[in-house]
Amino acid sequence: MSDRPMTETSPWRGLPAGIWALGLVSMLMDISSEMIHALLPVYLTVGLGATALAVGVIEGIAEATAAITKVFSGALSDRIGRRKELAAIGYGLAAVTKPIFPLAPTLGWVVTARFIDRVGKGIRGAPRDALVADLAPEGRRGAAFGLRQSLDTLGAFIGPLLAIALMWAFANDFQSVFWVAVTPAFAALALILFAVKEPPRSEGLRKVRNPLSRAELGLLGGMYWAVVAVAAVFTLARFSEAFLILRAEEVGLPLMLVPLVLVGMNAVYAASAWPAGVLSDRMRRPMLLMAGLGLLITADLVLALVPGLVGLGFGIALWGLHMGLTQGLLSALVAEAVPAELRGTAYGMFNLITGVALLLASVIAGGFWQWIGSEATFLAGAGFAFVAALGLVPLRHKLA
Numbered sequence: 001m002s003d004r005p006m007t008e009t010s011p012w013r014g015l016p017a018g019i020w021a022l023g024l025v026s027m028l029m030d031i032s033s034e035m036i037h038a039l040l041p042v043y044l045t046v047g048l049g050a051t052a053l054a055v056g057v058i059e060g061i062a063e064a065t066a067a068i069t070k071v072f073s074g075a076l077s078d079r080i081g082r083r084k085e086l087a088a089i090g091y092g093l094a095a096v097t098k099p100i101f102p103l104a105p106t107l108g109w110v111v112t113a114r115f116i117d118r119v120g121k122g123i124r125g126a127p128r129d130a131l132v133a134d135l136a137p138e139g140r141r142g143a144a145f146g147l148r149q150s151l152d153t154l155g156a157f158i159g160p161l162l163a164i165a166l167m168w169a170f171a172n173d174f175q176s177v178f179w180v181a182v183t184p185a186f187a188a189l190a191l192i193l194f195a196v197k198e199p200p201r202s203e204g205l206r207k208v209r210n211p212l213s214r215a216e217l218g219l220l221g222g223m224y225w226a227v228v229a230v231a232a233v234f235t236l237a238r239f240s241e242a243f244l245i246l247r248a249e250e251v252g253l254p255l256m257l258v259p260l261v262l263v264g265m266n267a268v269y270a271a272s273a274w275p276a277g278v279l280s281d282r283m284r285r286p287m288l289l290m291a292g293l294g295l296l297i298t299a300d301l302v303l304a305l306v307p308g309l310v311g312l313g314f315g316i317a318l319w320g321l322h323m324g325l326t327q328g329l330l331s332a333l334v335a336e337a338v339p340a341e342l343r344g345t346a347y348g349m350f351n352l353i354t355g356v357a358l359l360l361a362s363v364i365a366g367g368f369w370q371w372i373g374s375e376a377t378f379l380a381g382a383g384f385a386f387v388a389a390l391g392l393v394p395l396r397h398k399l400a
Helices: 017-037 040-047 052-080 084-097 107-135 141-169 174-195 214-219 222-237 242-250 260-280 285-305 308-337 340-371 374-395
Strands: none
Touching: 017 084, 017 107, 017 141, 017 174, 040 107, 052 084, 052 107, 052 340, 084 107, 084 174, 107 141, 107 308, 107 340, 141 174, 141 260, 141 308, 214 340, 222 285, 222 308, 222 340, 222 374, 242 260, 242 308, 242 340, 242 374, 260 285, 260 308, 285 308, 285 374, 308 340, 340 374
């Protein structure tokens, strides 16, 4: 809902510099975070003596904290009418926690750093997405979110590879790798502080005093809540990528190569997100989203029914492709379904609901895996994806 005119620029290079800068900020912070997170479970158990249960509790609390914080930071950005400051605070908190990981003498220090890091992620998420929507030219939001998602996922691809290479170079010295991870984090903070300029607030936008009130949430509109509902069912089908790693181990991939599962998935994800965003500006988005659901169903069926490394590789590639086709697209749909002055709140609620759905999906997937088997997990995922596709049918002519 922007009042800026459509620009007649290249679909690839015509995006504002601020969109590129935010994408690079996401990429640098993801490189830093994934260098640490790729090694953190092993570091906690081997280096600090934590149990597997403790690791699970730490990760669960951290992710729940991030999801809840997103709601309030998004609403606050709507109330004050600015996005950049909150996004910068979020990136700043994440940056200042990075030196704690190599310095931490006990498990408690690592838990504290992880908690603050996730609070930072929660603070920056919704305001950053709202800022992308504010900066994007009319008719180019799909390309804008696709570019940011591609660069963000590129960081998730580079980070684990750097961690593997540095562990080899430093002879398995965790602390040395964690110190290297500090640099891209502070580079991301510097970039958002000095390279991202928030656009002036439109004079026509009303001031929002209580974004989380029932009246304001009602103004988000039925179409927004329909998008959220479809995304939540979609997320039930897209359980944690940890199950892809478990599947890789099950089919016989050597343990030292198991991290390459996420590297491969993120490579496909990063390569497809920006082209998919550009394409979504030129065709009806529900049809592209339907195609993404079809890819997810196919990925689940392949992972469940095709044996060996061939099935694993094909399924992982399809999984990454479906992520590229859908995640930025859903963000663009949210931006265009709500009033501009409530975008922060909209993204906060969207992230909270889909975050809860992802947690529920992972619990369901784990239950199927433990009590029935891995095939049942992926077949259940295909079923949820099919339900989400059915939910899109009545909306396909209403959404942009």
